[in-house]
Amino acid sequence: MKKYLYYLGLSVTVLALGICMNLVTSCEGPEGPAGMDANENCVQCHNDGSVLFAKSLQAGNSKHMTGTAFERNSTSCAICHTSQGFVERMDAGTTTTSGTIHNPTPPNCRTCHMIHENYDTTDFALRYSDPVTLWINDVTIDLGDGNLCANCHQPRIPDPLPTVGGGNVTINSNRWGPHHGLQSSTLWGTGGYEIAGSESYGTPGSTTHAGAGCTQCHMAEAYGNQAGGHTFNMTYDYHGRESENVAACTGCHSSLKSFDYNGVQSEVEELLDSLKNVLADKGWLDPDEELPNASSDNPLVLSADDAGTLLNFLIILEDGSHGVHNPGYTVALLTNSLEHLTK
Template sequence: MKLQTSFLGILCLALFMSLLSCKGDEGLAGPIGPAGPIGPQGETGVNPAENCLQCHSNSQLITAKMFQWEHSGHATGGHYDRNATSCAICHTSQGFLERIATGAATTAEAIKDPLPQNCYTCHKIHQQYSQEDWALTQSEPVTLWEGGQTVDLGKANLCISCHQSRVVSPALPDPATGGTVNITSSRYGPHHGPQGVMLPGLNGYEVAGPEPYVNSAHTALLANNTKNACIVCHMGTAQATSSGGHTFRVISEEGNINTAACVECHPVAADLNTLVDAKQAEIEALLAQLKTKLVDRGLLNATSDLAIVPQDFEGHEAGALYNYKFIQEDNSRGVHNFKYAKALLLNSIAALQ
């Protein structure tokens, strides 16, 4: 009996021990469960890579525009170092985009790592990742800083956001009443890019004189939102990288007019060349005459072409200085608005007799 009991005891113990220590190998994994519900649709619903390929393909579209742009004054002018708060709004890409967003006339701070006007300045690149991104960053009508008129030149509203006069200080008097202007800045005038004001024929100092203030045919035909003004002449069919398209040039560095931009209205290229030469020569001669008058009166430094300041200018003297700078800085030497430029020059010369 004793033996049987201990045998059973050992058997139980062995069984117990084997249960504890001899766990068998793990079985195979069960079958994969059923798929879960489909997740919510992504934001665009399109494979983002396909979106990228709309532009980043081997069509060479970007490369072509890039190549033209590299030869433009925007890329080569070099003045994007003007990154202070009041200059960066036109001279740097980042400053312009900040201004368009805030509506302020200056940037909050000087722009770090400034860039010149480039694809991102003018197009809404990488906002939607679709063709929509070629849309222009600024297409609203522009209320001019100097003069306060609202101008709508269609796609060229982008251009004239920057190519407009700066506010002149102190203000010019009303040409009808005159008055003295104490000028303290040698750079008195509309600054370097008043083309967007010249084309519509605005804000010159319209002193009374022999010549009526009328505009060239270009004003009525081109300074509107259907013809897109600047775009027609400055972005005509690209002539490789010398003019047209994204070079923004009308006349190549070699002096050839991009006649493709003008052919719609000036069908004979040779005639157009003669016309441009003749009209530009006429404006240059009048500018030289007005300069002599300003220099003779001790108002303008003949060498630096800057105003002699500080001094009190009579109203028509300040106006004549302003007109001189306006037409000179417009840089088209009369092509933009020949009749208006000519009238401002002739009447200013007459006012200084």
């Protein structure tokens, strides 16, 4: 009888525990701080589904993770090149970190999402989504989810910065320019040196592509771990052939077969090449390196307009979309720059 009562007690306890675990009720004691329940929290993301794994595979094959530029961990570079430096400067509202970022990490899940802050799926919210005021000209742009990207993918301020109607500039370095990742400004249609000419620059922010933010094109339906989704890539390899992820475009352009839609990329490449040749002939640009011909020993002294054409060349080169981000603005910057130099 004693034995029977013992087993009864044990099974009631096991049953209670079972109910407790199955129904995912909170099991902490009456006193003491509320503990974190792994059933309630961690499994919302760490479970037998593939969501986290799929995103990790994709993100792992993005240039964010495969690139090595997160080695640039000093105060003025770490703000875009390291995850920790980015979060530090965004929260502090500064443009440098307080020190070198040790054990740097590249842009990853924690950079863009709130991972391990609330320990539930609200942590998938984007860490930053406010409109971004560009450093180069104080213009505020609103790309929706793409605002997150624009904080890093914006021009750095060239030193010195030529301004329309301003005085001569003295360029002391072949690294002068807008840096490598300025895409948000061209997408919005701002940030170029808007020299007068026959082509109109249009109204900033008014194109349908600006409305697509960055995500509609760069995060289209994932193609394995090569393009779309969290790879952010626009192209993938198919049997040794580079293929374009046109699925990012066909929702709006049903007849589109390549990124060179209506020949816009070809036109932009031709204009960019012509501008490059003119700048090289003038001795302002090294055509092989595609860098300004300038150093502290051999500074380049140019009028604002002349320097502006060099800046426009570098902007469209570094934009990397060969005009797709903003066809009208791109063609206007290149055409009007060429007109100024060859008139």
